[in-house]
Amino acid sequence: xxxxxxxxxxxxxxxxxxxxxxxxxxxxxxxxxxxxxxxxxxxxxxxxxxxxxxxxxxxxxxxxxxxxxxxxxxxxxxxxxxxxxxxxxxxxxxxxxxxxxxxxxxxxxxxxxxxxxxxxxxxxxxxxxxxxxxxxxxxxx
Amino acid sequence: xxxxxxxxxxxxxxxxxxxxxxxxxxxxxxxxxxxxxxxxxxxxxxxxxxxxxxxxxxxxxxxxxxxxxxxxxxxxxxxxxxxxxxxxxxxxxxxxxxxxxxxxxxxxxxxxxxxxxxxxxxxxxxxxxxxxxxxxxxxxxxxxxxxxxxxxxxxxxxxxxxxxxxxxxxxxxxxxxxxxxxxxxxxxxxxxxxxxxxxxxxxxxxxxxxxxxxxxxxxxxxxxxxxxxxxxxxxxxxxxxxxxxxxxxxxxxxxxxxxxxxxxxxxxxxxxxxxxxxxxxxxxxxxxxxxxxxxxxxxxxxxxxxxxxxxxxxxxxxxxxxxxxxxxxxxxxxxxxxxxxxxxxxxxxxxxxxxxxxxxxxxxxxxxxxxxxxxxxxxxxxxxxxxxxxxxxxxxxxxxxxxxxxxxxxxxxxxxxxxxxxxxxxxxxxxxxxxxxxxxxxxxxxxxxxxxxxxxxxxxxxxxxxxxxxxxxxxxxxxxxxxxxxxxxxxxxxxxxxxxxxxxxxxxxxxxxxxxxxxxxxxxxxxxxxxxxxxxxxxxxxxxxxxxxxxxxxxxxxxxxxxxxxxxxxxxxxxxxxxxxxxxxxxxxxxxxxxxxxxxxxxxxxxxxxxxxxxxxxxxxxxxxxxxxxxxxxxxxxxxxxxxxxxxxxxxxxxxxxxxxxxxxxxxxxxxxxxxxxxxxxxxxxxxxxxxxxxxxxxxxxxxxxxxxxxxxxxxxxxxxxxxxxxxxxxxxxxxxxxxxxxxxxxxxxxxxxxxxxxxxxxxxxxxxxxxxxxxxxxxxxxxxxxxxxxxxxxxxxxxxxxxxxxxxxxxxxxxxxxxxxxx
Numbered sequence: 001x002x003x004x005x006x007x008x009x010x011x012x013x014x015x016x017x018x019x020x021x022x023x024x025x026x027x028x029x030x031x032x033x034x035x036x037x038x039x040x041x042x043x044x045x046x047x048x049x050x051x052x053x054x055x056x057x058x059x060x061x062x063x064x065x066x067x068x069x070x071x072x073x074x075x076x077x078x079x080x081x082x083x084x085x086x087x088x089x090x091x092x093x094x095x096x097x098x099x100x101x102x103x104x105x106x107x108x109x110x111x112x113x114x115x116x117x118x119x120x121x122x123x124x125x126x127x128x129x130x131x132x133x134x135x136x137x138x139x140x141x
Numbered sequence: 142x143x144x145x146x147x148x149x150x151x152x153x154x155x156x157x158x159x160x161x162x163x164x165x166x167x168x169x170x171x172x173x174x175x176x177x178x179x180x181x182x183x184x185x186x187x188x189x190x191x192x193x194x195x196x197x198x199x200x201x202x203x204x205x206x207x208x209x210x211x212x213x214x215x216x217x218x219x220x221x222x223x224x225x226x227x228x229x230x231x232x233x234x235x236x237x238x239x240x241x242x243x244x245x246x247x248x249x250x251x252x253x254x255x256x257x258x259x260x261x262x263x264x265x266x267x268x269x270x271x272x273x274x275x276x277x278x279x280x281x282x283x284x285x286x287x288x289x290x291x292x293x294x295x296x297x298x299x300x301x302x303x304x305x306x307x308x309x310x311x312x313x314x315x316x317x318x319x320x321x322x323x324x325x326x327x328x329x330x331x332x333x334x335x336x337x338x339x340x341x342x343x344x345x346x347x348x349x350x351x352x353x354x355x356x357x358x359x360x361x362x363x364x365x366x367x368x369x370x371x372x373x374x375x376x377x378x379x380x381x382x383x384x385x386x387x388x389x390x391x392x393x394x395x396x397x398x399x400x401x402x403x404x405x406x407x408x409x410x411x412x413x414x415x416x417x418x419x420x421x422x423x424x425x426x427x428x429x430x431x432x433x434x435x436x437x438x439x440x441x442x443x444x445x446x447x448x449x450x451x452x453x454x455x456x457x458x459x460x461x462x463x464x465x466x467x468x469x470x471x472x473x474x475x476x477x478x479x480x481x482x483x484x485x486x487x488x489x490x491x492x493x494x495x496x497x498x499x500x501x502x503x504x505x506x507x508x509x510x511x512x513x514x515x516x517x518x519x520x521x522x523x524x525x526x527x528x529x530x531x532x533x534x535x536x537x538x539x540x541x542x543x544x545x546x547x548x549x550x551x552x553x554x555x556x557x558x559x560x561x562x563x564x565x566x567x568x569x570x571x572x573x574x575x576x577x578x579x580x581x582x583x584x585x586x587x588x589x590x591x592x593x594x595x596x597x598x599x600x601x602x603x604x605x606x607x608x609x610x611x612x613x614x615x616x617x618x619x620x621x622x623x624x625x626x627x628x629x630x631x632x633x634x635x636x637x638x639x640x641x642x643x644x645x646x647x648x649x650x651x652x653x654x655x656x657x658x659x660x661x662x663x664x665x666x667x668x669x670x671x672x673x674x675x676x677x678x679x680x681x682x683x684x685x686x687x688x689x690x691x692x693x694x695x696x697x698x699x700x701x702x703x704x705x706x707x708x709x710x711x712x713x714x715x716x717x718x719x720x721x722x723x724x725x726x727x728x729x730x731x732x733x734x735x736x737x738x739x740x741x742x743x744x745x746x747x748x749x750x751x752x753x754x755x756x757x758x759x760x761x762x763x764x765x766x767x768x769x770x771x772x773x774x775x776x777x778x779x780x781x782x783x784x785x786x787x788x789x790x791x792x793x794x795x796x797x798x799x800x801x802x803x804x805x806x807x808x809x810x811x812x813x814x815x816x817x818x819x820x821x822x823x824x825x826x827x828x829x830x831x832x833x834x835x836x837x838x839x840x841x842x843x844x845x846x847x848x849x850x851x852x853x854x855x856x857x858x859x860x861x862x863x864x865x866x867x868x869x870x871x872x873x874x875x876x877x878x879x880x881x882x883x884x885x886x887x888x889x890x891x892x893x894x895x896x897x898x899x900x901x902x903x904x905x906x907x908x909x910x911x912x913x914x915x916x917x918x919x920x921x922x923x924x925x926x927x928x929x930x931x932x933x934x935x936x937x938x939x940x941x942x943x944x945x946x947x948x949x950x951x952x953x954x955x956x957x958x959x960x961x962x963x964x965x
Contacts, residue, residue: 031914036917037918038822039821042825046829067939093923094372094926111909113922116918131939132829
């Protein structure tokens with residue numbers, strides 16, 4: 001399934017990095033502002049799907065040389081790992097931990113839940129992109 | 142209850158597992174290494190016997206209320222592994238393990254040079270032996286159920302042994318279905334009883350026997366457990382599976398269907414007797430079912446010509462006798478003296494003649510190919526040493542079946558007659574059971590007389606014109622003597638115990654719990670003693686023998702009898718399958734619209750029911766300000782318009798776009814009501830779902846014609862569902878406002894704790910200002926983990942149903958590009 005319009009193709013070149021940037025922002029900022037892993041995953045998926053629609057399957061494969069399911073596996077593993085990690089220290093499942101780093105003048109507040117959120121992000125991207133590109137393959141000649 | 146962890150439970154656990162482990166180990170031996178295979182398979186039950194003997198030597202026979210120590214298993218369910226090695230359990234365990242050794246050796250000769258069968262047989266048999274040992278030794282009620290079901294599974298595998306015989310498969314299913322149904326009843330009864338009384342152990346149950354109240358729940362639980370026991374022990378009217386199970390190879394018939402598995406039900410009744418024997422229902426229920434089974438089985442046995450079926454029906458008859466015996470155990474607790482005596486001897490005597498009979502029948506099928514009684518005519522006069530020996534063992538076993546003087550079963554029969562006389566003294570109606578027992582005994586005697594006259598070729602023997610068929614296909618080899626040696630050894634014990642009762646007494650007096658009649662307090666009598674002190678039991682025995690002999694020599698009752706109960710299973714099977722078929726097709730139509738109608742209809746009905754129960758739900762919530770945001774109203778109107786337009790549009794792609802428009806209007810609504818997270822999510826989701834829908838719709842085949850639909854019912858259902866759900870959403874959204882008291886709501890709790898903790902959360906907060914996200918990854922993190930797992934599983938499903946084309950593409954890449962992909 002392709003939409004070969006020059007305008008779209010040119011625009012996507014600029015849109016794709018921007019969506020990634022915004023997805024990363026939403027994922028990392030999510031704990032305190034609007035955003036979160038799920039939203040960020042959907043944003044990134046929309047960007048990737050637009051790219052695939054305008055440039056085609058092969059170009060998309062060059063951009064993401066692995067099957068999207070690997071994103072899903074890694075994401076699920078990350079989320080489950082972060083969830084299970086506290087159990088090693090005798091804490092209940094999913095107990096979150098936080099720390100504050102002093103980098104120069106700025107304080108950066110790190111919460112373990114952010115890693116969990118990144119796992120969610122990867123799963124969402126893997127599932128959405130994987131299913132859409134798989135169905136898209138069916139329509140390719 | 143002892144909670145001290147000792148070596149004892151591990152010892153018993155090892156004894157229980159040994160046969161299964163050694164059976165599995167034989168699978169590691171490949172090819173035709175018969176002797177190592179046999180040695181290994183024998184080692185399992187031998188180890189069980191040895192371990193049990195060590196345990197008994199160390200601790201002796203424990204009282205029924207003292208289990209071994211426990212091995213923790215699932216502490217949260219109070220389920221742990223502990224065993225009860227009392228007289229009943231120890232006796233059954235030794236019987237099972239001992240017979241296990243015998244059957245393994247016999248199977249070697251039975252299957253002969255057939256390596257494939259042996260390789261398959263030993264693991265299955267070991268599995269069964271272990272399961273059976275578990276049933277009789279378990280202390281925890283649920284542990285008993287667990288092993289009980291394992292015996293059902295392994296027995297299914299063994300009955301359906303012959304994979305090429307469709308009938309064997311059906312019979313296996315019948316047995317599994319019948320006993321499995323009983324197993325479910327047993328589980329239900331145990332859960333009911335345990336949940337009601339809090340007693341989950343046999344030992345505890347026996348210790349508390351006198352304090353258990355006889356209320357309705359306990360009686361219902363007892364009846365359910367009895368159903369489990371009765372189906373396993375082939376009691377009327379569900380006994381038909383046992384003769385059917387004779388499709389199994391003879392070692393299986395000898396082991397499962399005469400000596401061990403069918404006695405599991407009887408065993409269970411023995412376990413229950415101390416606790417439930419005082420129930421008013423115990424005696425009438427057990428005695429009536431048992432007595433009917435006893436007489437029916439005996440009469441039907443007389444009317445069979447297939448040897449295995451004859452002995453199957455006599456087994457049914459004897460199982461009925463045992464159930465009736467335990468039933469009469471509830472007779473006289475008021476007088477302090479129970480009408481039950483030497484029950485284990487009764488069980489052992491049956492195993493010690495029925496197993497040899499089956500073993501000999503298998504031997505006959507191998508040696509001369511005879512499977513029916515008429516084919517045995519003149520067996521004694523045929524050439525061959527093996528044949529002669531087998532004939533002798535057959536007649537000796539048959540004599541024990543008849544309960545002739547000199548055997549243990551003669552004494553056992555005397556004991557049962559004594560029990561009925563004793564019970565008849567307590568209640569005159571029980572005299573009927575005595576008469577029925579005499580009739581059943583007479584049938585057994587008649588069977589022996591026919592067997593003997595036929596084998597010896599006498600003129601009153603059974604014969605017909607049929608030619609003697611060819612011997613079994615398995616063939617025999619130098620192990621052929623094992624066809625009759627185990628039977629000879631077992632039947633020798635019958636006569637040893639019968640002629641030298643002091644040996645028997647020394648073995649059994651220690652484990653027999655129910656020794657109530659003064660006459661037997663010192664042990665079983667010598668063979669001639671009943672004749673020196675004649676009484677009612679001896680008179681009954683003599684009448685039975687006289688009538689039986691007359692019946693056996695006469696020409697009466699020589700025609701084949703058909704058991705009407707054999708129709709129950711096929712009829713119910715047909716009913717279940719056809720009924721299920723019909724039900725399936727009326728519920729599973731294959732049309733999504735039907736399923737949706739059912740789902741939405743049920744949902745609306747549930748909500749309607751709730752509104753009927755609480756009419757406050759129908760009142761419009763207070764504090765609504767619909768005109769506060771005109772933009773919101775406008776967007777709502779867009780949502781409604783697109784929703785109404787949706788069914789009017791016929792083109793699929795347009796429909797998807799209209800649906801998308803509706804979704805984007807919802808995004809606007811979220812923005813108006815200041816929910817940026819939801820708006821962003823909805824926006825992205827709408828984009829992706831529109832893409833997905835378009836892709837899928839292009840892949841779907843175009844419908845040839847529009848299906849004719851009835852508009853009105855759909856419109857009605859859609860309106861009702863829409864209005865109901867909309868109303869529910871409305872009052873749910875205002876639920877917090879209309880709250881009369883000031884109990885904190887969940888929303889308020891999350892809002893308060895998303896950043897900082899309080900004493901409610903032990904000072905822990907979510908460390909985030911975005912409440913929605915903190916809920917997702919912290920408060921409800923486990924839900925999120927589950928959701929992404931579901932998502933991943935669904936995606937895996939899609940990929941596995943639509944296998945990828947990547948390989949094709951890579952092949953294409955090798956060729957010259959066609960210019961389709963990369964140029965604008």
